[in-house]
Amino acid sequence: MKSQLSLHERIRNANASQEVEKVKARHTYLHGRADATGEWADIWSRDPNCSWAHIFGRMRGFDQVWYGSVAQYDKMSFENAIELMNIYPETAGKDPRPLMEASVHTLVTDIIEVAEDGMSARGSFITPGVIHSTLTTDQKKYCNVLWERYGSDFVYEDGKWKYLHEQVCPDILSRMDCLNWAAEEYARITAPEEKEAPPVTLGEAPPVTDPGPLHLPYSVLGKPQNTVPWPEPYHTLDDENTYTSFVKPQE
Amino acid sequence: MANSRQYTDEELIQRVWDVEEIKKLIHKRVIYIANEMRKEELNDLWVQDPEHKKTASFGRNTGYYTGMDAIYDYYVVHHQNEREEQLKKLHAANPAIADIPQNLHIGCLSSHPVSTGLVELAGDGKTAKGLWYAIAQETEAQPDGTGKALWMPEKIAVDFVKENDDWKIWHIVVSTDLVSEAGEDYSEQEVYHNYETNPVDVEFGTPTIAKLIHNTDFNWWDNYPPMPEAYETFSDAVSYGPEGYVRPALYGLDSKEGRNFR
């Protein structure tokens, strides 16, 4: 554990470790209100290497990430709101984004490493989450249980810590609290006609640069994936220490 | 106002430790709650300075208890009374459960483990604000021999103040998003929040300042309690106490309104 860094560098990195925890938590609370603008305008790097990945693929570059994560996400909430206002007129005039749902991806089991050069940080997290909404277009409230894992890279830019890469790895999806995600999965695969597993994302997948699937959710017939391995101590963010390679795959 | 100070190394590591101590304090609260140590919690983890005690507050979706006396009456005395009543009912239904102090809280389990901590320490280092999320549960034994187990995901927003080198809880808002019985389908509940029957609201009673500060019908639209932002020094404007509550501008209509034209 003995560090080669100077006292000043160690203190800088201790502070950095807390700052990236804050960036990650801010993501959770902004996402809980579907405030995609707040998230991508404020806590993300505009570095051309920024990326956001899910099962369906990886968006690369800020513009593609913005389109998929803000424009398309907002669009879903606006489409939902148009229907919702007919059923629940009291929703008219309110920001439609949080009315879509509260998607709360909590953060636990953080493993965080700050680069020796102090310019980046990496973290893996487990996120046992709840996704709920009260006023919905089918007039039934819902609460889904969604457990995922995150692999996140952060960079220090202009005096602030920002996201550079995020990879979201959904594992378990269930309903509060009437389903059994393992028993149902087994029933699905042993049924006379095997049905497809339910999707774990809202709406259609946005355009991506790296096609999916980039992670496989829990399946009885699969191994738990190690898509976002925990970070190890490292000197600087590079292709050996990143959740997203810095090179696009060959076409 | 955001905190834009520059700190020396000594100041910075002290600030880092302050944040860790604050998180530890809230983590200890999780254990105190599990241990039914509410009186000890108020004594060990909450403000002790008389001026801070006067302005302490405990908020939930339907208002705030203000001042440590009112908080104590709600959080300790009322809770104790409820549990004593419950024990009497359990004993009446099953005399094998003796109505004795050692059996207080029998068949009860309170778990409010926190996650997703976001702590902002004031620039002046004297106060801090934090927000956490807890996928909580509360279970209480029933006279029929079962336990009624309720999931209750919630936001927990806290103001802290440093008293004699120790961090203390000053204002807290525990904002429950929903209540769902374990083993039941949440979607089968009536859609609109029912303040008469919701167990969290019933338990909270009529607080010192009774007002709806978070309406769960609109998910997180009203953004209360909000994320803490970086700040230089504490003021009412940033407080998680009632003085800091701001109703959303352009609230529009409330739940169930807007149908009179039909």
Next chain:
Amino acid sequence: MGKTYSTEELVSRWEDQRYMKNLMGKYANCVILNKEHEIFDRFWSKKEENLCLSFNDGAYKGAEAIKAYYEAEYRRNDLVAHLLQKRFPEKLGSLSDEELYGIGPFKVKPMSCPIIEIAEDHQTAKGLWYCQGAYNKVEGCGPVARWTWGYFAVDFTYEDDEWKIFNLMYVNDIDCICGQSWGKEEKPYPPLPEFQELADFKYPEYSVKKTIRLLYAPDRVLTKAPEIPVPYRTFAETFSYGIC
């Protein structure tokens, strides 16, 4: 309030507690990946003699007993994978043992609410975590998911410039089938013939068989959490998470 630390000591102690949080995170990740057999070598002390790993109903004491427990988890995971291979030969039949291992169980034991105290003498530390988990070990009824609510309580020792575990207590209040209430009688899923071999699987006998913590029941008296770590000078002056 105890010792006052220099700037250098403060940052070292901050790094220590970050290391321990990371360690327990890695522990949880090994469990997710069905790599329990790697846990002892990675995270446990090699120098302390009186190691202890305890659960609700007993404790393993000493390195051999603790290693045997983690190896048993490996064997059980392996057995589950082979039973699934037998049941689904068209999907898994062609897989080697190595390719097969890890299929089936999925156990998520997240760590939250850390309370860590490092001794003034820097030789030991104590940590308490809350663990709100979800897991499917695959049982005699086949895959079935369970919620767990409990605690990890850990004593660490500083050896060879690293923190290592020497006592670990993992106890639960709730271990309940998902979709059912832990306040009501459990309704087990019916046994399935393809998983009957699991009924014969045995974990190693505990070194100390005793009830350390009862699961929640409507008639369970108030059962307090494992003790909260408090600042301490040296291990002899604080309590242990080990079991006698």
